[in-house]
Amino acid sequence: MPKVLIVEDDAAMATALSDGFTYEGYDIVLARDGEAGLKAAHDSAPDVIVLDVMLPKMNGLDVCKRLRADGSNVPIMMLTARGQEIDKVLGLKLGADDYVTKPFGFMELIARVEALLRRTGGSARTAEAYAFGDVVVDFKKAELRKRGEPVEITARELKLLAYFIAHRGEVVPRERLLDQVWEYDAAPLTRTVDMHVAKLRKKIENDPADPKFIVTVHRMGYKFTA
Secondary structure: OOEEEEEOOOHHHHHHHHHHHHHOOOEEEEEOOHHHHHHHHHHHOOOEEEEEOOOOOOOHHHHHHHHHHOOOOOOEEEEEEOOOHHHHHHHHHHOOOEEEEEOOOHHHHHHHHHHHHHHOOOOOOOOOEEEEOOEEEEOOOOEEEEOOEEEOOOHHHHHHHHHHHHOOOOEEOHHHHHHHOOOOOOOOOOHHHHHHHHHHHHHHOOOOOOOOOEEEEOOOEEEEOO
């Protein structure tokens, strides 16, 4: 299920948003100020961020700016107060994907969030480059290097690795990988995932038989641990 990070300092609004997204089937991460929101965005790998502009410690515009400067492309939905036209413009210029103006109806918000997720494939977008162990992957150039040497990688393997990185630390079921990476709603065989994971391990692991980055979680799926 998608994970939403809600960064909202108003207790009543935070509770309403948490309850609404939970009812719609989302995993919830909640932060009550800008600094906590920035940390949660890096630590929890959300699929989408609902970010208030007016926050203590660090305002939403600065959080958005920092995330984009750090290479994060996770979709961001800004929450602005009525009359804050300049904040809407600045938010979009700083990298926010959309905004809603308070007061708003929750159904409008969820519809806009779902639209963002559809545009990004339903998952958190990965930074253009990522390094772990002695591996560096450049998604923009579609290049993989291990110990500085180029390693051939297919488009499917690259997409699979990108999904694992975007959801690092999270147990990902095979069925979700088939849905998100292969885009099969009713997949032919989950063995398809196992075969591609085995090939990917040979390219990124020092010992594919004893993987350290893409580990198998028995009867549940896989977890990227870098």
